[in-house]
Amino acid sequence: MDERAAIDGSGAGSVISDWRRILDIMATRRSCRDFDGTEIDPEILLEIVRDGTEAPSSCNQQQWHFIIVTDREKMLRARDISGGNHHFAECSALVYLCFQKGWTHGNFSIVQSVAGACYHMMLSAHLRGFSCIWNAGIGDHDQLRDMLELPPIFELQGALAIGRSKPSAPPMKAPRRPFAEIHSLNRFERPGVTCYPARPAEAYPFFAIKNDDNPFAEWNPQAWSWGQIGDFRGYSVWAKSPLAGVYVSRRQGEATEAELSLLGALSAAAQVAEIMPWGGTYSVELRRRLAPGVTLHLAELSPHNLSFIEERLRQEDLPLDRVSLDVFADGTLPYANRSLDAVVLPQTLEHMPAPEAMLDEVGRVLKPGGQAIVSVRNRDSAYGRHWDAVESRAQVPNQGPFQPIEAGRVRGWLAARFRLDAEIGIGRDATHDAAIVEGEGRLGCRLYAARCIRD
Numbered sequence: 001m002d003e004r005a006a007i008d009g010s011g012a013g014s015v016i017s018d019w020r021r022i023l024d025i026m027a028t029r030r031s032c033r034d035f036d037g038t039e040i041d042p043e044i045l046l047e048i049v050r051d052g053t054e055a056p057s058s059c060n061q062q063q064w065h066f067i068i069v070t071d072r073e074k075m076l077r078a079r080d081i082s083g084g085n086h087h088f089a090e091c092s093a094l095v096y097l098c099f100q101k102g103w104t105h106g107n108f109s110i111v112q113s114v115a116g117a118c119y120h121m122m123l124s125a126h127l128r129g130f131s132c133i134w135n136a137g138i139g140d141h142d143q144l145r146d147m148l149e150l151p152p153i154f155e156l157q158g159a160l161a162i163g164r165s166k167p168s169a170p171p172m173k174a175p176r177r178p179f180a181e182i183h184s185l186n187r188f189e190r191p192g193v194t195c196y197p198a199r200p201a202e203a204y205p206f207f208a209i210k211n212d213d214n215p216f217a218e219w220n221p222q223a224w225s226w227g228q229i230g231d232f233r234g235y236s237v238w239a240k241s242p243l244a245g246v247y248v249s250r251r252q253g254e255a256t257e258a259e260l261s262l263l264g265a266l267s268a269a270a271q272v273a274e275i276m277p278w279g280g281t282y283s284v285e286l287r288r289r290l291a292p293g294v295t296l297h298l299a300e301l302s303p304h305n306l307s308f309i310e311e312r313l314r315q316e317d318l319p320l321d322r323v324s325l326d327v328f329a330d331g332t333l334p335y336a337n338r339s340l341d342a343v344v345l346p347q348t349l350e351h352m353p354a355p356e357a358m359l360d361e362v363g364r365v366l367k368p369g370g371q372a373i374v375s376v377r378n379r380d381s382a383y384g385r386h387w388d389a390v391e392s393r394a395q396v397p398n399q400g401p402f403q404p405i406e407a408g409r410v411r412g413w414l415a416a417r418f419r420l421d422a423e424i425g426i427g428r429d430a431t432h433d434a435a436i437v438e439g440e441g442r443l444g445c446r447l448y449a450a451r452c453i454r455d
């Protein structure tokens with residue numbers, strides 16, 4: 001029997017006995033950012049793209065156009081233009097998703113149509129045993145236009161990277177929200193923790209919001225609850241894969257080294273905690289530095305951050321036997337009184353709804369003589385001024401809302417609770433440099449960092 005003809009849409013039932021199995025296989029698709037660089041037969045690539053054109057399109061206009069790039073030089077250029085998407089140079093093909101402008105613009109219907117086709121291609125690639133990833137982050141459109149010789153009446157909306165994943169690529173898919181959270185019947189209903197704060201306004205017109213200019217962005221973590229921050233960060237950390245070296249910005253590099261160098265000597269079996277490690281950039285550096293017998297506790301607000309960091313540590317060839325993955329809620333650390341030898345808070349106080357209460361918590365869980373290593377982005381610096389004028393106008397970043405805090409203020413919070421044992425400023429410029437500054441100037445650097453001892 002012709003199965004296509006027999007699925008008549010009448011609801012009488014499917015003649016495909018294993019339709020559930022097919023859906024389950026489709027659901028195992030996951031994004032790949034670690035391709036092996038091998039080639040795929042050009043005929044198969046064409047079939048995948050042709051499969052995508054079975055998607056519906058607004059007014060059936062099919063105003064889409066797909067440019068399949070397999071030329072290695074162009075793929076290298078595509079990677080450079082994209083900025084961060086190194087997988088553009090390692091996949092087998094990039095399919096640029098384009099459309100002709102001027103028709104079916106309302107409600108983004110042309111964009112919706114191209115999106116449907118792209119997902120259909122992804123399923124086709126997946127069922128054939130390939131990996132892929134959809135990318136909106138393609139970089140500067142003018143440079144791409146030149147490279148692809150795209151006429152002005154056509155627009156670019158993204159690129160689908162198709163290839164074969166490396167055997168060592170992370171084997172898991174980004175977590176999905178519980179279904180109950182993201183649907184409702186007949187009217188809007190959704191748990192408050194999944195609706196994030198925005199600046200109060202009568203309306204939030206879509207076109208008033210841009211990536212780098214969002215007048216409604218609420219960067220003040222005190223306007224967010226711990227639950228909202230945890231919810232946001234736990235999903236957004238999966239915007240990338242838990243690969244080695246992920247989330248290491250140029251700005252951070254040397255600064256991380258300077259911040260962690262404040263950690264003093266520890267006993268061979270010490271207990272160390274890092275608070276709100278998000279994507280684990282400091283966690284991997286800490287694990288690398290700590291003696292094998294030292295336990296590293298990672299305290300996050302969402303288990304999804306912890307599963308990300310666990311795989312990242314694996315990808316970085318770091319041992320997991322003395323890593324403890326601990327969820328905490330509402331600002332209460334999941335540790336007993338006087339149980340830890342060191343607590344590290346690297347650029348996280350400024351992400352918290354209640355930073356002073358957190359420092360009280362740190363005092364509670366530290367053993368007498370234990371160290372708190374604290375660093376914060378300093379409002380009272382060239383970076384703080386840049387944050388005020390530029391950064392804070394944009395959307396809240398994937399790490400969640402934050403506001404730099406004046407170094408002098410943080411110093412006061414620390415001095416009220418601990419003995420200040422060492423203090424430095426890091427970075428005189430707004431970005432990039434990691435000059436270490438001691439003495440008076442330390443309070444005017446991009447980062448203020450201190451080692452504090454609990455008496």
Ligand SMILES: Cc1cc2nc3c(=O)[nH]c(=O)nc-3n(C[C@H](O)[C@H](O)[C@H](O)COP(=O)(O)O)c2cc1C
Pocket residue numbers: 029030031032033085133134135136137138158173174238239240
């Ligand atoms: C419209 C769209 C744009 C995306 N852009 C990027 C991108 O520029 N870079 C990237 O690494 N991933 C990108 N992704 C991949 C998502 O991060 C990914 O689909 C998400 O984390 C869920 O993971 P999964 O695909 O493994 O289920 C994009 C996905 C979509 C749907």
